[in-house]
Amino acid sequence: MPELPELEVVKEVLQRCVVGTQIARVEIVPPGGAIVIRDLTRGDFSAALTGATISVVARRGKFLVLSFPSLYLAINPKLTGRLQLAGRSDKRMAKTHLVLALSSGDELRYVDQKTMGQLYLTRDLNAAPDFAGLGPEPFDISRDEFRARLQKYRGEIKGILTRGDFIAGIGNAYADEILWHARLHPYRKRTQLTPEEIARLYEAMQRALRDAVEQVRAEMGEQIHLKPRDFLAVHMKTGEPCPRCGAPISLVGANQRITNFCRTCQPGGLIKGM
Numbered sequence: 001m002p003e004l005p006e007l008e009v010v011k012e013v014l015q016r017c018v019v020g021t022q023i024a025r026v027e028i029v030p031p032g033g034a035i036v037i038r039d040l041t042r043g044d045f046s047a048a049l050t051g052a053t054i055s056v057v058a059r060r061g062k063f064l065v066l067s068f069p070s071l072y073l074a075i076n077p078k079l080t081g082r083l084q085l086a087g088r089s090d091k092r093m094a095k096t097h098l099v100l101a102l103s104s105g106d107e108l109r110y111v112d113q114k115t116m117g118q119l120y121l122t123r124d125l126n127a128a129p130d131f132a133g134l135g136p137e138p139f140d141i142s143r144d145e146f147r148a149r150l151q152k153y154r155g156e157i158k159g160i161l162t163r164g165d166f167i168a169g170i171g172n173a174y175a176d177e178i179l180w181h182a183r184l185h186p187y188r189k190r191t192q193l194t195p196e197e198i199a200r201l202y203e204a205m206q207r208a209l210r211d212a213v214e215q216v217r218a219e220m221g222e223q224i225h226l227k228p229r230d231f232l233a234v235h236m237k238t239g240e241p242c243p244r245c246g247a248p249i250s251l252v253g254a255n256q257r258i259t260n261f262c263r264t265c266q267p268g269g270l271i272k273g274m
């Protein structure tokens with residue numbers, strides 16, 4: 001479930017800790033090949049990475065990309081994947097699927113409880129599914145561009161915010177947070193939003209994501225397998241008091257698709273699933 005704020009901080013940590021290091025050894029668990037690994041080069045995944053030096057670490061949407069000379073490892077952790085930086089002798093977490101032993105003595109591990117994520121080895125990033133169609137990054141888009149892009153989408157505003165082709169990096173959790181900051185009901189139709197509300201949504205997106213990056217940076221440190229979210233205002237806070245008005249936070253939906261919001265601060269909208 002990592003979204004832009006978590007992956008942004010993971011990127012920063014990896015830029016400090018792994019850029020310039022060489023992959024000394026690749027271990028795939030199980031040895032026959034973890035199902036999270038997709039080798040688009042149709043070569044030998046381990047052989048291609050062994051001895052390669054990590055030259056760049058970048059984030060694009062909900063992908064984390066390790067660049068090697070003429071090769072990329074594009075990691076899309078989806079709902080349950082995460083990376084871990086560990087010493088060689090540190091006990092492995094359950095469901096560790098890939099271990100990259102680095103020349104620094106550390107290990108970069110990919111852990112995924114439900115094997116939902118994907119790791120694409122490719123020479124062309126646009127060949128990785130969902131990568132080429134990503135919309136702009138939230139921090140790179142102007143208010144006017146945001147407004148213009150939004151005009152192409154119909155339906156409920158929360159659903160639009162989580163579409164990677166509209167804007168990259170926002171998932172279920174941060175869409176809830178952004179809409180709370182904007183004081184907009186998650187099921188408001190885009191076509192019902194006034195220009196003033198769209199401007200508020202844009203400002204809320206910037207603020208919610210920037211604040212979250214700072215919070216995650218402070219709480220995560222170099223423990224990149226953690227997902228600090230205790231500071232969120234509404235997501236996963238069902239029944240707790242709204243930080244703005246004190247009313248209990250509402251819940252709609254179930255499992256990974258839940259929506260949390262404040263009925264007092266975020267009025268209106270057609271309530272579905274109730």
Ligand SMILES: [Zn+2]
Pocket residue numbers: 242243244245246247262263264265266
């Ligand atoms: Zn409220």
